[in-house]
Amino acid sequence: MADRRYTKTHEWVTVDGKHATIGITDFAQSQLGDVVFLELPSAGRKVAARETFGVIESVKAASDLYSPVAGKISEVNEKLASKPELINSDPYGEGWILKLELAGDLPADLLDEAAYKKVAEASSH
Amino acid sequence: MVDFGGWEMPQQYTSIRDEHFAVRQAAGLFDVSHMGRFRVAGASSRQFLQGLVTNDIAPLVHGQAQYNLMCNEEGGIIDDLVVYCGSEGFFVVVNASNRERDLSWFREHAPADVEVEDRTFELALIAFQGPRAQELLPCDGLDAIPYFGFGHGDVAGIHALISRTGYTGEDGFELFIDSDRVGDVWDAILAGGKKAGVLPAGLGARDATRLEAALRLWGNDMDESVNPYEAGLGWTVKLGKGDFIGRDVLQKVKADGARRQLVGLKMQPGDIGRHGAAVSTQGKSVGVITSGTHSFFLGYPIALAMVEARSFQVGDRAVVEVRGREAPAEVVKLPFYRGSARSLSEKKESRHG
Numbered sequence: 373m374a375d376r377r378y379t380k381t382h383e384w385v386t387v388d389g390k391h392a393t394i395g396i397t398d399f400a401q402s403q404l405g406d407v408v409f410l411e412l413p414s415a416g417r418k419v420a421a422r423e424t425f426g427v428i429e430s431v432k433a434a435s436d437l438y439s440p441v442a443g444k445i446s447e448v449n450e451k452l453a454s455k456p457e458l459i460n461s462d463p464y465g466e467g468w469i470l471k472l473e474l475a476g477d478l479p480a481d482l483l484d485e486a487a488y489k490k491v492a493e494a495s496s497h
Numbered sequence: 498m499v500d501f502g503g504w505e506m507p508q509q510y511t512s513i514r515d516e517h518f519a520v521r522q523a524a525g526l527f528d529v530s531h532m533g534r535f536r537v538a539g540a541s542s543r544q545f546l547q548g549l550v551t552n553d554i555a556p557l558v559h560g561q562a563q564y565n566l567m568c569n570e571e572g573g574i575i576d577d578l579v580v581y582c583g584s585e586g587f588f589v590v591v592n593a594s595n596r597e598r599d600l601s602w603f604r605e606h607a608p609a610d611v612e613v614e615d616r617t618f619e620l621a622l623i624a625f626q627g628p629r630a631q632e633l634l635p636c637d638g639l640d641a642i643p644y645f646g647f648g649h650g651d652v653a654g655i656h657a658l659i660s661r662t663g664y665t666g667e668d669g670f671e672l673f674i675d676s677d678r679v680g681d682v683w684d685a686i687l688a689g690g691k692k693a694g695v696l697p698a699g700l701g702a703r704d705a706t707r708l709e710a711a712l713r714l715w716g717n718d719m720d721e722s723v724n725p726y727e728a729g730l731g732w733t734v735k736l737g738k739g740d741f742i743g744r745d746v747l748q749k750v751k752a753d754g755a756r757r758q759l760v761g762l763k764m765q766p767g768d769i770g771r772h773g774a775a776v777s778t779q780g781k782s783v784g785v786i787t788s789g790t791h792s793f794f795l796g797y798p799i800a801l802a803m804v805e806a807r808s809f810q811v812g813d814r815a816v817v818e819v820r821g822r823e824a825p826a827e828v829v830k831l832p833f834y835r836g837s838a839r840s841l842s843e844k845k846e847s848r849h850g
Contacts, residue, residue, distance in 0.1 A: 405508050405509060405513055405701055406509070406512055406513045406514050406701070406793070408766075408767070408769070408791040408793075408798075409766065409767035409769070409791070411767070411820065427820055429767065429769055429791075431513050431701055431705065431790055431791055432508065432701070433771070434769070434771065434820055457514070460512070
């Protein structure tokens, strides 16, 4: 299992060679509440690090999704179209959102678990 | 936890979806202790309240409650509130976010012989709501309490004022209990109802169920810039009862017709019309969404919109701005869902067969 890294905007990314998987954190899903819909791009689109690639809609609010890394989208989690609640029940597993082929180096500002925990604690108060 | 009128309250205990279904199919238990509660006592308390609220409280007798609006001089809605007629004076329940404003409005207008006391922090208030609420509440004699009536009883052995009122569209009860005893009642109701599917329910389920029932939320669907006729609450305004604050303006609004109206919109899965989103028809903006959510129970998003009068009829198409694009909506009849709540005219209807 590759190390999970995080962004200040509450996405996570795991990297295996040139392949990255991204989603939103457990803290993010708990703050959003029940997810009802995701507006996601198609495979093949290129995204830059920190670029908005979609929208997640929960009963509470619509929030932008930002890519933690740069790359070309290789796969979109199709299950989320009919079961958006996977984001709530399993945010780091079945609730993954995109797979990307990495372009270039990982951004230097990705957070490790301890650093992200501090960010999450600060935003819950 | 989210901040709601200065109170820390859970958006959900487990999941909004599960809690929402519990309320619609069995019963859900809400902590609504944030609602403001005032005692109004004194020789002329009835006359005093009659001059503040829009509905006619003259016929209320001990044990009856009534839905009311309180307006400013311009007919704008300061708050919506429930007035309870007690054996000695009245009790009113107001919105948490308006408690301090309402309290000073009451005191500003109260004559010398009327005392207005804030009891919000001594009494807890919990609501048990759902089609099986009566069956599952550990309390005898509930059948004697009609819709919008209240009485006293023991719930799980603890004294409570029990009111058949609520904010979900379902049958159910609101229980006023001493703050230091309410935890035991809460635990007993949940333990007893567990097998039947009773769940504690948070603000998310409360907002979804009240919206399905088209119950207005002050601060979203109405405020001081909205009059009762625009909010579709003209039935609470009794112009013939004598003078009250806002009456002159409201009489004119009624005669001329309201300039805006609140309508219900059904939307496509994935499109949630959020508070403030523009509503248009045939390329012309006619109003804004006041409340919107995804209804897990109905399976599609629903919304209330404040629009220009006569811009829509039931069945018409509308366009709502969702995430910067135009989303289709259909104008539907309110409420979106009619739950198990008894109706005030129930007795009258059954008498006629």
